[in-house]
């Protein structure tokens with residue numbers, strides 16, 4: 001497995017991962033190419049976006065880190081990073097998410113954000129367990145979500 005910075009040409013592979021998560025009932029938000037380009041690869045507030053790929057270049061998962069602006073939709077403190085992680089169900093629990101966060105943690109440090117927030121559905125136990133394992137801790141509850149914070153050292 002290799003982790004690298006996401007390119008425009010990764011949109012299709014990322015979209016496929018999201019479609020697999022929708023089919024597995026682990027995602028309800030859009031999964032199409034336009035959404036991927038706008039919200040992840042080409043987002044104006046992107047700090048970084050990493051993909052994990054296997055030996056033949058198939059995208060296994062990705063992680064997006066964005067800068068939170070004033071009055072953002074999630075109520076996250078401005079200046080913090082906001083993280084999203086998506087791993088294909090066919091690659092789950094093989095360390096893909098952990099490898100992605102090794103890269104994102106360094107990107108957060110380089111961007112000098114003081115903290116990173118993960119906004120996770122209150123019923124998403126695996127998402128909460130994953131972020132907990134990466135060193136995130138609960139610090140507030142939002143409507144239907146658990147918010148975990150990672151303090152960037």
Ligand SMILES: CC(C)(COP(=O)(O)OP(=O)(O)OC[C@H]1O[C@@H](n2cnc3c(N)ncnc32)[C@H](O)[C@@H]1OP(=O)(O)O)[C@@H](O)C(=O)NCCC(=O)NCCS
Nearest residue numbers: 026085086087092093094095096097098126127129130133
């Ligand atoms: C949550 C998610 C990103 C985890 O990715 P992953 O590649 O399977 O995670 P890893 O294999 O790197 O697991 C790292 C650690 O996280 C924890 N973890 C991951 N998945 C878990 C699960 N289903 N149940 C309990 N703990 C889990 C474990 O501590 C694990 O370490 P271990 O396997 O040595 O016990 C992935 O399941 C996913 O994309 N889910 C759907 C989207 C989502 O919910 N994203 C997060 C909220 S935005």
